[in-house]
Amino acid sequence: MRDQHAPGEAAGAPASRRRRVWDLSQACHCPLVGVGLPLACLRKLVGKATGGRVIADDYEVHVGAVSECGSRNRLSEALQKELERRYAPIVLRFRAARNGAQVAQLWADAMAKGDVAGAFWAGLSHPRCDAALEERMCRDLHMVQHQAGACLRADMDKFGRLIDENASLGRELAESRLRGQALLLEKTTELARHDALLMQARALAIGKDSAIDALRAELAQLRAAIPGLASRQRLAQRLSQMDERERELRMQLAEWKQPAPRPAAAAALPVSAPPPAITTIHLLEQSVLCVGGRSGNVASYRAMIERVGAQFSHHDGGLEDNARMLDSSLAAADLVICQSACISHGAYWRVKEHCKRTGKRCVFIDNPSISSLERGLREAGAETA
Numbered sequence: 001m002r003d004q005h006a007p008g009e010a011a012g013a014p015a016s017r018r019r020r021v022w023d024l025s026q027a028c029h030c031p032l033v034g035v036g037l038p039l040a041c042l043r044k045l046v047g048k049a050t051g052g053r054v055i056a057d058d059y060e061v062h063v064g065a066v067s068e069c070g071s072r073n074r075l076s077e078a079l080q081k082e083l084e085r086r087y088a089p090i091v092l093r094f095r096a097a098r099n100g101a102q103v104a105q106l107w108a109d110a111m112a113k114g115d116v117a118g119a120f121w122a123g124l125s126h127p128r129c130d131a132a133l134e135e136r137m138c139r140d141l142h143m144v145q146h147q148a149g150a151c152l153r154a155d156m157d158k159f160g161r162l163i164d165e166n167a168s169l170g171r172e173l174a175e176s177r178l179r180g181q182a183l184l185l186e187k188t189t190e191l192a193r194h195d196a197l198l199m200q201a202r203a204l205a206i207g208k209d210s211a212i213d214a215l216r217a218e219l220a221q222l223r224a225a226i227p228g229l230a231s232r233q234r235l236a237q238r239l240s241q242m243d244e245r246e247r248e249l250r251m252q253l254a255e256w257k258q259p260a261p262r263p264a265a266a267a268a269l270p271v272s273a274p275p276p277a278i279t280t281i282h283l284l285e286q287s288v289l290c291v292g293g294r295s296g297n298v299a300s301y302r303a304m305i306e307r308v309g310a311q312f313s314h315h316d317g318g319l320e321d322n323a324r325m326l327d328s329s330l331a332a333a334d335l336v337i338c339q340s341a342c343i344s345h346g347a348y349w350r351v352k353e354h355c356k357r358t359g360k361r362c363v364f365i366d367n368p369s370i371s372s373l374e375r376g377l378r379e380a381g382a383e384t385a
Contacts, residue, residue, distance in 0.1 A: 019125045024134075025134065028138060035117050039058050039061070045079060046064065046065060048078060083121050087118035090118035098128070107119055285310070286310045287334045288311065289315065290313070291339065292315075292338060292347070301314065310335075336355055336361065337376050338352075339365045
């Protein structure tokens with residue numbers, strides 16, 4: 001059987017048949033193999049065609065493949081099949097061209113886009129590609145290869161600089177990571193120390209709260225074990241006030257016992273009559289209730305009233321004594337002395353209302369001093385007389 005693709009029949013083939021690799025001129029084989037097939041793919045095809053492992057370098061593989069493209073053989077058929085498979089979509093697009101001008105336009109568009117590998121094969125293998133278009137495409141691709149080489153050199157230089165920059169950035173990144181790890185370790189240690197201090201502070205706070213609760217419980221037990229503690233405290237306070245008042249009175253008595261100097265001019269003046277003695281107060285066997293006054297003066301109040309033969313009773317006006325005891329004290333008294341400056345408002349109005357309702361004698365004193373009480377007793381004694 002004769003080979004339908006024999007070279008002798010190529011001239012008589014119909015014009016619509018696409019050209020094969022071995023149908024192209026020898027000048028097209030080098031750029032077609034160099035641009036259309038990557039080196040890895042080319043070495044693989046050569047290895048399959050030769051049935052062994054390719055040990056030649058890239059240039060020798062390229063030269064050998066180009067020389068084999070001049071005729072139909074096992075390697076050229078493998079290259080034809082690979083080109084058809086790899087650039088099938090572009091070949092399909094070029095198939096729409098009906099004349100050489102349309103093929104040239106498609107090639108120009110591919111050149112403008114920078115996608116020349118598939119367009120170079122599709123244009124060369126197109127049945128409307130003549131010798132002039134073939135030469136033009138080879139020249140264009142030759143210039144593209146020069147430009148690609150120049151760009152490749154620039155890219156290689158740029159790539160080298162990028163590698164150096166990447167190495168520098170890598171070193172800086174490693175140093176930054178080391179600093180970050182050291183800082184993280186420092187912060188972690190500091191955080192652990194703060195956590196330990198916080199736990200200690202919480203433990204101390206819990207211990208103090210427990211101690212406070214224990215002391216409060218102990219205080220409550222002590223208060224429960226001592227009956228009348230509040231009353232005793234008030235009595236102790238009043239006793240302290242009475243002691244202080246006693247010291248004041250002793251100092252006044254010492255001052256009174258000292259003889260006062262008499263000037264010479266005083267002898268010629270008539271001697272004024274002394275104030276009436278307190279013994280002139282007529283309150284014998286009467287009950288006198290003193291409401292209010294200073295707690296430190298209560299003893300002096302009692303001594304003054306009992307000295308005239310009256311019975312003394314005292315109510316502080318609701319400050320410490322029970323306010324409900326005031327009514328019974330008012331009912332038992334014959335005379336009420338109300339020191340209005342030292343009692344509560346409620347006690348004041350209660351005393352005034354009781355005395356007005358019962359007609360009981362009541363003397364109101366603004367100043368809680370001993371002399372004011374003496375004047376009040378004189379007024380009450382004068383009314384009794």
